[in-house]
Structure formats: structure tokens, C-alpha cells
Amino acid sequence: MQTGESNPWKKSSAANIVRYGPSGVYFARVRIGGKLIRRSLETTVLEVAKPRLAGLVKKEREKLDSAGRLVGGKMTFADAAHLYSLEIKANPELKPRSKQYRAACLQAIRKTWPGVDGLDLRKIAKRDCVEWAGRLRANGTRFRARGAKREHVGISATRFNNTVSTFRHILNIAVEAGARYANPADGIKRAKERKRELHLPSRKQFAEFVRMIETSGAGQSKDCADLVRFLAFSGCRLDEAEFVRWMDVDWEKKELLVRGDPDTATKNWEMRRVPIIPEFFEMLTRLKGDDLTAPVLLVHECQKSMDRAAKLVGMPRITHHDLRHLFATTCIESGVDIPTVSRWLGHKDGGALAMRTYGHLRQEHSNAQAEKVRFSADQKVAS
Numbered sequence: 001m002q003t004g005e006s007n008p009w010k011k012s013s014a015a016n017i018v019r020y021g022p023s024g025v026y027f028a029r030v031r032i033g034g035k036l037i038r039r040s041l042e043t044t045v046l047e048v049a050k051p052r053l054a055g056l057v058k059k060e061r062e063k064l065d066s067a068g069r070l071v072g073g074k075m076t077f078a079d080a081a082h083l084y085s086l087e088i089k090a091n092p093e094l095k096p097r098s099k100q101y102r103a104a105c106l107q108a109i110r111k112t113w114p115g116v117d118g119l120d121l122r123k124i125a126k127r128d129c130v131e132w133a134g135r136l137r138a139n140g141t142r143f144r145a146r147g148a149k150r151e152h153v154g155i156s157a158t159r160f161n162n163t164v165s166t167f168r169h170i171l172n173i174a175v176e177a178g179a180r181y182a183n184p185a186d187g188i189k190r191a192k193e194r195k196r197e198l199h200l201p202s203r204k205q206f207a208e209f210v211r212m213i214e215t216s217g218a219g220q221s222k223d224c225a226d227l228v229r230f231l232a233f234s235g236c237r238l239d240e241a242e243f244v245r246w247m248d249v250d251w252e253k254k255e256l257l258v259r260g261d262p263d264t265a266t267k268n269w270e271m272r273r274v275p276i277i278p279e280f281f282e283m284l285t286r287l288k289g290d291d292l293t294a295p296v297l298l299v300h301e302c303q304k305s306m307d308r309a310a311k312l313v314g315m316p317r318i319t320h321h322d323l324r325h326l327f328a329t330t331c332i333e334s335g336v337d338i339p340t341v342s343r344w345l346g347h348k349d350g351g352a353l354a355m356r357t358y359g360h361l362r363q364e365h366s367n368a369q370a371e372k373v374r375f376s377a378d379q380k381v382a383s
């Protein structure tokens with residue numbers, strides 16, 4: 001490492017951690033197995049950098065230990081999968097739910113390829129990978145209606161692609177370790193993912209839908225109705241709504257602070273503020289509690305109640321997450337621009353995802369807007 005005033009690398013008070021002056025980001029600088037490793041710890045806070053260094057060192061030592069067990073370049077799938085799991089666990093950017101999803105993909109590989117753990121990765125051919133992908137595509141419990149019968153259609157395209165990606169990543173570890181020259185899973189084609197069409201209730205249907213939940217007579221029917229209103233009026237995710245406390249409600253500014261699980265943060269790793277629309281304000285005023293640390297909502301899931309109400313109203317089944325879509329759609333139909341709605345939802349792409357998702361709105365709104373379109377100069381536009 002350079003010395004002198006021109007050197008951008010600065011020592012820190014912690015061993016094996018240096019700071020890059022121009023950005024202030026801390027880096028690990030540690031020698032493991034005779035190899036010098038310098039890698040970003042992706043933080044400007046030293047107290048955060050220390051545990052990340054420990055995780056990095058553990059992962060690298062585990063990798064070195066596994067590599068040391070290779071005899072003549074041999075590595076089993078179990079060896080590579082173990083290293084993959086270590087990488088996932090040590091990744092500070094992945095939420096616990098994402099880590100669980102990756103683990104489920106690994107489990108799906110083992111389920112559809114019995115005995116894969118003991119296979120020498122040098123002996124897996126492209127043909128073997130393609131045949132496994134076929135078994136994976138047919139596996140699963142999804143069905144679609146076909147008249148009075150149900151037709152098995154295997155796992156979703158999204159789950160298939162993510163599982164194949166996990167498999168390919170594991171085999172790449174063998175390539176990096178020198179156990180293979182090329183990745184035999186590169187020949188697996190991605191499944192075409194079809195965009196899910198949103199079937200959201202009209203405003204009249206939604207009002208009746210909530211009324212059906214509230215008057216069902218169940219023990220927590222009113223609390224379930226409040227959860228549905230909360231999600232639809234705020235656009236919060238279900239796992240964000242669970243952690244909203246009364247201290248998060250700014251009555252003066254009419255804003256809601258969305259912070260999510262304090263232990264895992266929100267999906268995009270930071271808090272955001274959501275405006276409290278008039279109907280939402282009325283609901284919160286009705287529920288207002290004295291204990292600022294108490295949760296706003298008393299229930300955190302009500303899918304069965306929602307399914308029952310949807311049947312009674314005669315509308316398509318919707319999920320908790322569809323209520324987030326309903327919030328965004330209603331905002332856009334009310335004249336709020338997409339970049340603003342995207343910011344309320346916590347997106348960081350300037351509205352690109354929202355444009356793809358909500359570019360085509362509900363049919364009733366589309367028809368009403370179409371009536372305003374005129375080519376003739378002598379015809380008045382419908383208001």
C-alpha cells in the first residue's frame with residue numbers, strides 16, 4: 001500500500017480495515033491462506049464495517065477449507081452448494097426473506113435431482129442439466145382450470161428461472177475453484193415469464209368488499225376490515241404495515257412514516273413517508289390510540305376473510321399485495337403523476353416499474369378517458 005499524503009487509503013482504528021479517502025467507504029484488507037484480499041465492506045460506518053469484515057473472513061476461510069479438500073480437482077455438488085449457502089448468509093444486502101427464497105430454490109434442485117449432492121461436478125454434462133431442467137419445469141403443485149377439471153402446469157416461470165439461476169451460480173463456484181472449465185448449465189433456456197394481469201375491484205366493489213369483511217360476524221372482522229383499508233389507503237406492503245406504530249403518524253403534516261421491520265428494514269432498505277389521504281385520515285382518527293408505541297393494526301393477515309368477501313361480492317379474488325396495486329391505480333386514476341406514486345410506493349427507479357405495472361389501468365377508467373379523445377376540431381370533448 002502506498003504511503004504519503006497522495007495515498008487515498010487511510011488506516012482505521014480496527015485491524016484489517018482501511019478507508020478509501022475520496023468516498024469514505026471502508027475496505028477489508030486481510031491476508032487469508034497467503035492471498036491478500038482487499039474488498040469493499042460497502043459502508044462508511046466503522047461499527048458496521050467490523051461485523052462485515054468478520055463475515056467476509058469466515059466466508060473466505062470456509063472457501064479455502066473447501067478448496068483444500070479438492071483431490072485432483074474433484075468437487076461435489078454438496079461442496080459447491082455449501083459455499084453458495086455461505087455466500088448468501090454473509091451477504092448483508094439480502095433480506096432474510098430473500099435468503100429463505102434462495103434456500104428454497106436449492107431445496108427444489110435437490111428434490112428434482114435425487115442424489116445430486118454426491119455428484120462429481122466434473123462429470124455433469126449439458127445434457128444432464130437440460131434433462132434436469134425439464135423435470136424441474138414439470139414439478140410443482142400449480143394447476144389451472146380446464147372446464148370442470150384442473151390441469152397440472154408445474155412451477156411458475158419465475159420460480160423456474162430463479163431456481164435455474166441458483167443452480168448455475170453453484171456450478172460457477174466449481175468453475176472459479178478450477179474443478180470445471182465451463183458451466184454446463186449455461187445451455188438451459190429461460191422460461192418466458194408472463195406478466196400477471198391485474199383484476200382489481202371497482203370503487204363500488206371495494207366499498208362492498210370491505211363491508212362484507214366488517215359485517216361477517218367473525219371475532220376480528222372489524223380489525224380485518226381495518227387492515228384491508230390500511231393497505232388500500234396507504235400502499236404499504238403487508239410486512240411494512242405490521243410494524244407501523246402510532247408514533248409514525250404525523251397528524252400535522254398528514255404523513256405516515258413507513259419503516260418496516262426494525263430488524264430487517266423495508267424492501268428497499270430505507271424508510272419513506274406516505275401522504276395520508278382523506279379517507280385514511282378518517283380511519284386513523286377513528287382508531288387513534290394513546291400509547292404511541294402501540295401498533296396501529298391489531299391483525300396482520302386476513303386472506304380467508306378477503307376470499308370469502310370476494311365471493312359474496314362477485315369479484316375476482318385479490319391478495320393483500322393487490323391492495324397495494326389498488327392504491328397505486330386509484331392514485332393514478334385520480335390524477336397523481338406516476339413518478340410521485342412511485343415515490344410513495346418506495347420505488348427508486350423514477351417510475352419505470354410503476355409505468356410497466358400500471359401503464360394500463362382498469363377498464364372503466366380506460367373507457368372514460370377514451371371518451372375524451374376527439375380528432376374533429378368542431379366536436380366538444382366530454383368532460
